Amino acid sequence: MANRGGAAQRPNSQTQGKICQFKLVLLGESAVGKSSLVLRFVKGQFHEYQESTIGAAFLTQTVCLEDTTVKFEIWDTAGQERYHSLAPMYYRGAQAAIIVYDITNMDSFGRAKVWVKELQRQASPNIVIALAGNKADLANSRAVECDEAQAYADENGLLFMETSAKTAKNVNEIFLAIAKKLPKNEQVSGAGSANQGRRLVESDSSAKTAGNCCK
Amino acid sequence: MAEGGGSVLEGFLCPVCKADFGTAVKLLSHFEKEHNEDKDVLQAFKDLFGKAKKKILKSDGVYGNEGEIQASSRKVMGYSPSLYEPQPIGAVRSHSQQFSAVRSQHLEHYTVETNKLLIRLDKILKDLPSDPLKRKAHEQEVVPWVDEKMVRLCPSCSRSFHLTRRKHHCRLCGFVMCNDCSYSLALDTARKMTSPISQVEPQTELQGSSLPSQKLKRSNSNSSLNSVLSLVEGVHQIDTGLRVCKECLHLLESREALRESRAARPILIQFYERLRTYMQDANQFLPTYIKMCNSISCGESTYQLKEAQALWAKLLRLAENIDSLSKKILVLGSADTENPPRGRALQLQQQIRAAATAFLRNEMLGLPTLPTEAKYLEMQEQRRQELKARIQQEQLEAQASLQLQKQKVREKGRDKQTFDRNHVNVHQDTVLLDSGWTPEKARLFNSDDPMVQQMNNLKHYIKEAKLAQRVDEVEALERNLEELQEEYWRQQEQKRQETAS
Ligand SMILES: Nc1nc2c(ncn2[C@@H]2O[C@H](COP(=O)(O)OP(=O)(O)OP(=O)(O)O)[C@@H](O)[C@H]2O)c(=O)[nH]1
Ligand SMILES: [Mg+2]
Ligand SMILES: [Zn+2]
Ligand SMILES: [Zn+2]
Numbered sequence: 001m002a003n004r005g006g007a008a009q010r011p012n013s014q015t016q017g018k019i020c021q022f023k024l025v026l027l028g029e030s031a032v033g034k035s036s037l038v039l040r041f042v043k044g045q046f047h048e049y050q051e052s053t054i055g056a057a058f059l060t061q062t063v064c065l066e067d068t069t070v071k072f073e074i075w076d077t078a079g080q081e082r083y084h085s086l087a088p089m090y091y092r093g094a095q096a097a098i099i100v101y102d103i104t105n106m107d108s109f110g111r112a113k114v115w116v117k118e119l120q121r122q123a124s125p126n127i128v129i130a131l132a133g134n135k136a137d138l139a140n141s142r143a144v145e146c147d148e149a150q151a152y153a154d155e156n157g158l159l160f161m162e163t164s165a166k167t168a169k170n171v172n173e174i175f176l177a178i179a180k181k182l183p184k185n186e187q188v189s190g191a192g193s194a195n196q197g198r199r200l201v202e203s204d205s206s207a208k209t210a211g212n213c214c215k
Numbered sequence: 216m217a218e219g220g221g222s223v224l225e226g227f228l229c230p231v232c233k234a235d236f237g238t239a240v241k242l243l244s245h246f247e248k249e250h251n252e253d254k255d256v257l258q259a260f261k262d263l264f265g266k267a268k269k270k271i272l273k274s275d276g277v278y279g280n281e282g283e284i285q286a287s288s289r290k291v292m293g294y295s296p297s298l299y300e301p302q303p304i305g306a307v308r309s310h311s312q313q314f315s316a317v318r319s320q321h322l323e324h325y326t327v328e329t330n331k332l333l334i335r336l337d338k339i340l341k342d343l344p345s346d347p348l349k350r351k352a353h354e355q356e357v358v359p360w361v362d363e364k365m366v367r368l369c370p371s372c373s374r375s376f377h378l379t380r381r382k383h384h385c386r387l388c389g390f391v392m393c394n395d396c397s398y399s400l401a402l403d404t405a406r407k408m409t410s411p412i413s414q415v416e417p418q419t420e421l422q423g424s425s426l427p428s429q430k431l432k433r434s435n436s437n438s439s440l441n442s443v444l445s446l447v448e449g450v451h452q453i454d455t456g457l458r459v460c461k462e463c464l465h466l467l468e469s470r471e472a473l474r475e476s477r478a479a480r481p482i483l484i485q486f487y488e489r490l491r492t493y494m495q496d497a498n499q500f501l502p503t504y505i506k507m508c509n510s511i512s513c514g515e516s517t518y519q520l521k522e523a524q525a526l527w528a529k530l531l532r533l534a535e536n537i538d539s540l541s542k543k544i545l546v547l548g549s550a551d552t553e554n555p556p557r558g559r560a561l562q563l564q565q566q567i568r569a570a571a572t573a574f575l576r577n578e579m580l581g582l583p584t585l586p587t588e589a590k591y592l593e594m595q596e597q598r599r600q601e602l603k604a605r606i607q608q609e610q611l612e613a614q615a616s617l618q619l620q621k622q623k624v625r626e627k628g629r630d631k632q633t634f635d636r637n638h639v640n641v642h643q644d645t646v647l648l649d650s651g652w653t654p655e656k657a658r659l660f661n662s663d664d665p666m667v668q669q670m671n672n673l674k675h676y677i678k679e680a681k682l683a684q685r686v687d688e689v690e691a692l693e694r695n696l697e698e699l700q701e702e703y704w705r706q707q708e709q710k711r712q713e714t715a716s
């Protein structure tokens with residue numbers, strides 16, 4: 001609790017340099033541990049009996065890099081098939097995505113690849129995509145080899161880590177890696193083009209959204 | 216392991232030739248000599264022993280060469296899981312039912328016995344005569360005494376009775392014992408025991424007051440520390456107090472200790488409870504205040520500025536109270552330099568203070584402030600203008616679309632009556648579009664359309680984010696809700712067009 005307090009604080013003080021806000025979406029088959037990963041990252045908690053998500057859950061968390069404070073606006077989507085129609089609403093405006101699979105479940109890796117393709121076609125071209133092989137603590141019943149996933153990630157230019165929401169392994173690391181890879185200054189265009197095709201917003205709120213970064 | 220119903224072999228068996236070698240060392244050397252062709256199997260086999268050894272050491276509470284053992288078991292992990300995979304759990308049976316049956320039986324016994332004693336005690340204390348003879352008769356009436364001729368040795372210390380070790384009766388169970396084995400229960404202590412709970416004074420010191428057992432003085436005995444104390448006053452008290460045996464006293468004492476611990480409310484708890492009520496009050500006023508403040512800041516006149524200011528003052532007072540009380544809790548007992556709070560107790564106090572400051576920081580510090588009177592009037596005026604402008608704008612738009620409709624109607628060459636009916640329809644359409652699908656919204660909650668579900672989620676999130684004063688979050692959520700609503704509206708529109716055509 002104590003050690004994440006620093007990161008979770010609202011970046012009120014401007015002393016820290018710029019503050020960037022990014023929209024991040026989690027995608028992946030149901031029960032691979034998306035909610036568990038974010039819950040670990042945001043609250044430091046893990047529940048053995050995590051309930052399946054309905055619709056999409058919303059969380060925020062702030063991380064501090066050297067001279068920048070990055071605030072993640074996180075959308076944890078539901079993996080159940082019936083909610084797939086919602087997913088585009090969440091990845092369209094996103095600057096980052098984590099696609100999660102379960103290392104003990106080969107099918108979930110297949111589904112992850114389908115998500116990668118969909119994002120490459122439909123999401124913002126600048127989107128930073130990370131692939132997370134979750135439940136790394138269950139390496140005993142591994143079904144997806146680490147090397148295979150790494151090779152796939154390299155081919156497609158994805159960040160890749162094996163994570164465990166249960167033991168917290170690589171959870172903060174993967175979010176930090178994303179935060180580092182995200183463009184943090186001029187790149188208003190990244191956010192702009194991500195929003196492209198969406199409706200025009202009213203004059204006052206457009207001022208806030210246009211610079212999704214560094215307001 | 217016990218597969219196929221065959222007999223189960225046990226011991227230091229060679230996995231290849233199944234012979235039993237009696238000891239691990241012998242088996243290993245045999246294996247190395249005879250079956251050395253497969254290095255990997257040998258390694259795994261050795262590791263298996265490492266694992267077993269570790270288990271045995273652990274279960275004995277002996278910690279051997281941990282490093283070596285762990286290193287070898289790690290090798291097993293990397294090798295063949297089938298060798299050490301946990302066995303499935305066999306038949307399982309719960310003992311908790313039996314346990315609770317035994318426990319409640321036990322408890323019941325104690326409760327019944329204790330209650331019996333209390334009833335007797337109550338009867339004895341009621342109209343207790345001061346004259347010794349009459350008192351004895353009264354006591355015996357309540358609790359019949361055992362015939363002392365039947366008892367030859369003290370049941371407690373097994374010593375014989377004679378002229379100088381006389382027989383005494385326990386006033387509560389009627390049994391016989393010697394003087395050394397009897398205790399004197401002071402009458403006022405006894406009265407306290409039979410009084411209802413509410414009369415037990417709450418104990419206010421942090422450190423817990425003297426235990427009831429210390430109030431009960433043991434009668435004459437040369438063999439214990441207690442007796443030293445009782446020599447001073449006990450001898451006199453035995454006359455006025457009630458003579459009781461060890462068993463009876465023990466039952467009463469346990470009950471008294473329980474009762475006192477229940478009634479005990481250390482000052483920390485009292486402070487903490489007050490702190491909680493302050494926080495609850497604050498929590499109760501906060502949403503109202505925020506609602507008022509937002510409304511007033513928009514120039515609305517739903518609330519009075521004065522009301523909001525009063526509430527603001529109230530919240531400030533609560534914040535001050537929370538701050539000062541939690542500070543008090545933090546330093547509670549630290550003035551006692553010899554025995555200041557430490558360990559868990561100190562941690563608790565620190566955490567209460569931390570929670571209070573977190574509460575102040577998260578809930579109270581970022582509260583929006585009210586505008587001044589002048590500013591408020593100005594905003595009200597501004598809002599009035601905006602409303603006027605909007606109404607005008609809407610009227611213009613309505614007129615324009617009406618004009619359009621008229622044109623269409625004229626083109627179609629309809630007569631005036633149909634036009635009038637259309638006129639009404641046009642107005643309904645405009646309202647429907649503008650005020651955002653009210654009828655659909657009413658149906659939203661019964662829908663199992665994922666999109667609708669999500670919109671409901673979002674409304675809920677927004678409410679929570681507002682309560683939590685998370686400005687950025689509210690903004691993000693509202694943006695998303697708008698997007699969803701628009702998408703939803705688009706889909707509905709599309710459906711309608713599809714069904715229309
Ligand atoms: N052992 C282990 N279990 C995990 C881990 N992460 C999640 N789980 C468990 O996996 C189950 C599903 O996790 P969720 O976080 O609900 O999965 P989800 O991807 O959000 O599922 P949906 O909301 O249905 O899309 C839960 O029972 C978790 O406790 C992990 O790293 N290790
Ligand atoms: Mg989930
Ligand atoms: Zn052999
Ligand atoms: Zn005795």
Ligand SMILES: [Zn+2]
Pocket residue numbers: 385386387388389390459460461462463464
């Ligand atoms: Zn007795």
